[in-house]
Structure formats: structure tokens, C-alpha cells
Amino acid sequence: MQQINHYINGQHTQPSARNAAVFEPATGEHKANVSLASALEVDAAIELAKKAHGPWSEMTPLNRARILFKFKALVEANMDELAAMITREHGKVLDDAKGEIVRGLEVVEFACGIPHLLKGEHTEQVGGGVDAWTLNQSLGVVAGIAPFNFPVMVPMWMFPIAIAAGNTFIMKPSEKDPTSVMRMAELLTEAGLPDGVFNVVNGDKEAVDTLLTHKDIQAVSFVGSTPIAEYIYQTAAAHGKRVQALGGAKNHMLLMPDADLDQAVSALMGAAYGSAGERCMAISVVLAVGDVGDALVEKLLPQIQALKVGNGLEGEMEMGPLISAQHLAKVRSYVDKGVSEGATLLADGRQLTVADHEQGYFLGGCLFDHVTPEMTIYKEEIFGPVLAIVRVKDYAEALTLINEHEFGNGTAIFTQSGEAARHFCHHVQVGMVGVNVPIPVPMAFHSFGGWKRSLFGPLHMHGPDGVRFYTKRKAITARWPKGNSGQAEFVMPTMK
Numbered sequence: 343m344q345q346i347n348h349y350i351n352g353q354h355t356q357p358s359a360r361n362a363a364v365f366e367p368a369t370g371e372h373k374a375n376v377s378l379a380s381a382l383e384v385d386a387a388i389e390l391a392k393k394a395h396g397p398w399s400e401m402t403p404l405n406r407a408r409i410l411f412k413f414k415a416l417v418e419a420n421m422d423e424l425a426a427m428i429t430r431e432h433g434k435v436l437d438d439a440k441g442e443i444v445r446g447l448e449v450v451e452f453a454c455g456i457p458h459l460l461k462g463e464h465t466e467q468v469g470g471g472v473d474a475w476t477l478n479q480s481l482g483v484v485a486g487i488a489p490f491n492f493p494v495m496v497p498m499w500m501f502p503i504a505i506a507a508g509n510t511f512i513m514k515p516s517e518k519d520p521t522s523v524m525r526m527a528e529l530l531t532e533a534g535l536p537d538g539v540f541n542v543v544n545g546d547k548e549a550v551d552t553l554l555t556h557k558d559i560q561a562v563s564f565v566g567s568t569p570i571a572e573y574i575y576q577t578a579a580a581h582g583k584r585v586q587a588l589g590g591a592k593n594h595m596l597l598m599p600d601a602d603l604d605q606a607v608s609a610l611m612g613a614a615y616g617s618a619g620e621r622c623m624a625i626s627v628v629l630a631v632g633d634v635g636d637a638l639v640e641k642l643l644p645q646i647q648a649l650k651v652g653n654g655l656e657g658e659m660e661m662g663p664l665i666s667a668q669h670l671a672k673v674r675s676y677v678d679k680g681v682s683e684g685a686t687l688l689a690d691g692r693q694l695t696v697a698d699h700e701q702g703y704f705l706g707g708c709l710f711d712h713v714t715p716e717m718t719i720y721k722e723e724i725f726g727p728v729l730a731i732v733r734v735k736d737y738a739e740a741l742t743l744i745n746e747h748e749f750g751n752g753t754a755i756f757t758q759s760g761e762a763a764r765h766f767c768h769h770v771q772v773g774m775v776g777v778n779v780p781i782p783v784p785m786a787f788h789s790f791g792g793w794k795r796s797l798f799g800p801l802h803m804h805g806p807d808g809v810r811f812y813t814k815r816k817a818i819t820a821r822w823p824k825g826n827s828g829q830a831e832f833v834m835p836t837m838k
């Protein structure tokens with residue numbers, strides 16, 4: 343049985359006293375055990391990261407960037423191995439796993455521009471013989487806590503910018519799929535990253551609570567479910583830390599009657615069923631405006647029934663299993679609930695079996711029609727391959743539904759009307775908006791984040807917000823007077 347421990351100060355550690363089981367979702371096999379760090383083990387990692395911060399933050403930004411350039415090349419050289427690790431532990435199909443690595447590497451590429459990104463502002467002559475400028479300096483030791491659904495990409499939303507800016511980092515991956523982060527830690531060392539700059543602590547609530555309350559952790563980045571995000575935000579903020587905590591989602595596609603339906607249906611298939619719906623930007627609700635619902639169902643249903651579901655390691659698959667037996671049971675129970683609450687189940691993925699993978703956590707694509715806003719399957723995040731169609735009379739009703747939903751991560755409008763799209767972008771209360779783009783994930787040089795209960799904290803992930811989050815600003819005002827400049831002043835200096 344494979345044993346996964348921690349990666350601290352450039353080395354794998356000994357096992358902890360407590361472990362969690364890691365499963366292969368396609369087969370249901372218990373394939374590894376992962377150490378769960380105690381508070382003392384986390385303390386020790388933080389201490390080493392604190393020691394590493396001095397020399398690392400003194401290294402020139404250009405030299406820090408050069409290490410990230412090497413890391414990028416190493417990740418590319420090891421792409422197949424990393425993708426297979428993701429697929430084995432998470433279940434998503436191999437090409438999707440490669441896609442998440444590429445999207446993560448885009449943040450590394452952005453962070454390679456750190457010499458430019460750290461530049462401050464400068465004003466000459468703010469007063470007679472006085473100049474003012476700003477410095478963007480590192481915070482110290484910062485922590486990242488990741489969910490299971492993007493085991494490589496979400497950590498890469500965090501650590502490349504954090505370390506490029508001169509911080510040292512403690513990563514706490516999901517205990518469900520920790521292997522690929524451990525491999526990235528090895529690749530960072532191989533790229534020349536000094537020991538202690540990037541550390542991986544595996545664990546559960548005990549490790550997380552230690553990070554949230556430790557005096558030497560300056561900032562916490564979190565991605566996961568909303569109840570935990572809210573807890574992380576409140577606890578870390580109460581302990582004086584900067585926090586960005588990204589939570590759950592219920593992303594709506596607003597389908598106008600004038601949309602190109604073939605294009606919208608293809609977009610929906612990937613956005614609702616890709617990665618078995620386990621994406622925070624997955625589309626889980628379609629608001630079918632006017633009479634477009636019937637035509638939508640007619641085109642969508644055969645494609646759902648034809649979905650190739652199986653082991654993601656097999657090249658031709660389109661959708662893999664869910665992450666765990668517990669999550670499968672939870673998603674199935676939502677499907678049961680939708681039926682009992684009166685929605686029409688047009689595609690029932692509960693019937694699916696995958697040959698030779700009877701113990702795998704598979705669920706076929708599910709489609710509900712005539713869902714109403716009062717139903718549980720409309721209100722709650724399901725995080726599985728379950729799409730709900732809500733029929734609405736007009737655009738205004740659709741917009742109101744989106745704006746009244748508790749989550750505000752992503753949304754998309756499909757239309758050929760520039761006027762409707764423009765109105766939607768301006769008025770919708772959601773952080774990331776697509777126009778004929780189903781999953782509008784911003785590129786690395788923009789910032790990623792939702793609104794409402796999809797994000798706690800003012801700053802989004804990566805892009806300009808990422809640089810702001812991981813740096814503190816210092817404003818300097820300086821003059822070089824000759825001799826004694828005169829008398830003491832007891833009134834506010836007004837920079838004459």
C-alpha cells in the first residue's frame with residue numbers, strides 16, 4: 343500500500359500517527375494512505391518556512407522568476423505522469439486532467455513576470471525636494487488550502503504568485519487526492535527552489551485549524567465548499583490574517599430564444615457533464631426563456647444518453663466517476679429528491695453500470711426538466727452530473743432568478759442579441775460572466791472569483807488581485823536636505 347506523508351523543507355517526512363484512506367474512484371480500490379498532520383507537525387513546518395523566508399525574500403525577483411521558468415519546463419516534461427496521478431485519484435478523464443495542468447501553468451507563466459508585477463508607484467517632487475514611492479513587499483509565511491476537484495490547478499492559482507513575490511508557502515491539499523501536489527513539490531525542488539520555500543502538509547481539520555490560528559501565518563487562501571469557506575474566513579480573520587476564501591456555486595446558463603441552439607447544446611454538454619459536474623464553474627441550471635425549452639430538450643437528451651462514461655484512463659471516455667462513495671450517495675440522493683419534489687427526470691444516470699468497474703463511483707448524466715426555484719435541486723449545489731432546466735417566461739424573470747440565488751460564482755448568456763448580452767453583463771449579480779461562453783474562467787492575468795456566498799474576502803485569486811493579496815505595500819516619502827532645514831513645525835506638514 344502506497345504511503346503519502348508530507349513534504350517539508352525539501353524532503354518527504356515520516357508518516358504521522360493518523361492516516362486517511364485514498365481511493366481510486368474508477369475501481370473503488372483503496373490505493374494509498376495519506377498522513378494527517380498533527381498540530382505539532384504543522385508548527386514544525388511553519389517554523390522551517392519562517393526560517394526560509396529571510397533569504398528567499400532577499401533573492402532578486404528575477405532569480406525567483408528563473409526558478410519558476412524551470413519549474414514550468416519540468417511540469418511540461420512530466421505532464422503525462424501528473425495527469426495520470428490526477429485521473430487515478432480524482433477520476434476525471436486524462437485530457438481534462440492535462441487541461442487543468444495547462445490552466446494552472448498559465449498562472450506560473452504570469453508569476454514569471456514578477457519583476458514587473460512588483461514594481462511600485464513613484465512621484466517625484468510631492469513637495470519641495472521631496473519624492474514619494476511605494477514598495478510591494480512579501481508578507482512572510484502564507485498558507486493555501488485546496489479542494490479535491492482541481493488537485494493541480496487550484497494550488498497553482500495560489501503558490502506561484504505567492505512564492506514569486508517572496509513569501510514562503512504551506513500547502514494543504516485535499517486529503518482525497520494529494521499525490522499530484524507532492525509531485526509538484528519534488529519538481530519545485532528539482533527546479534532549484536530553496537528548501538522550506540514550498541511545503542506540503544497533508545491533513546484534515548486539525549492541520550487546517552493550526553494554519554488558521556498560528557501567529558506566524560500571515561495570509562490564507564482557501565478554495566472549497568461554502569460552509570467551510572465561511573468558517574475559514576471568520577476564523578483566520580479573527581486571528582488577524584488576510585483571507586481569500588472561495589466557496590461553492592450554482593451556475594446558471596440563460597438561454598434566449600434567439601441563441602444558436604446547436605452551439606448552446608454543445609457548450610452545455612461540456613459545461614454540465616465535463617469532470618462529472620465536479621467543477622465550481624460547471625453549469626448546473628439552464629433558464630430556458632420563452633418556448634426554447636422543448637427544442638433544447640430534443641437536442642440535448644440524445645447527447646446525454648450517448649455520453650461515454652468510464653475509467654478516465656481509457657482515452658475515449660468523456661466522463662469519469664465521482665470522487666468518492668459518499669459523494670456518489672449524496673448526488674444520487676439529490677436525484678431521488680428531485681423526483682420526489684416533482685421535477686421531471688428525463689435522463690436517469692442512476693441506472694448506469696460500467697463493465698469491469700462495478701465498484702467504481704459512477705453516475706450517468708442526469709437531466710431534470712420543469713424544475714422550479716422552490717426545489718432543493720435548484721437551491722443547493724449538487725456537484726455532480728445533474729442538470730436542471732427551469733422554464734421562464736422572459737429574460738427579466740431569468741435575470742431575477744440568477745440575482746436572487748445565494749451563489750454568484752459564474753453565469754453565461756447564450757443569445758445573438760448584443761443588446762440583451764450588454765444588459766446582462768451590466769446587471770447580473772455574479773462575479774464571472776460569459777457571453778456565448780459557458781465556463782467563463784478568467785485567464786491567469788485576470789483574477790478569478792465569485793460574488794455573494796461564492797467568495798469571502800475582498801480579493802480574487804491570481805492575476806492583479808493575486809499580486810495584491812500576497813504583498814503588502816509600503817509608502818516612502820523622502821528628502822535629502824542640506825544642513826539644518828529650519829525650525830520645528832507643530833502643524834500638519836502641507837508639502838509646500
Ligand code: NAD
Nearest residue numbers: 488489490515516547550565566567570588589590591622
Ligand atoms: P471541502 O470544503 O469539503 O474541502 C476543501 C478543503 O477544506 C480540503 O482541503 C479539506 O481538507 C478542508 N476541510 C474540509 N472540512 C473542513 C473542516 N471542517 N475544517 C477545516 N478544513 C476542512 O470541499 P471539497 O469537497 O474538497 O471541494 C468541492 C467544493 O469546492 C465545491 O463546493 C466547489 O464548488 C468548491 N470549489 C469552489 C471553487 C471556486 O473557485 N469557487 C473552485 C473549486 C471548488
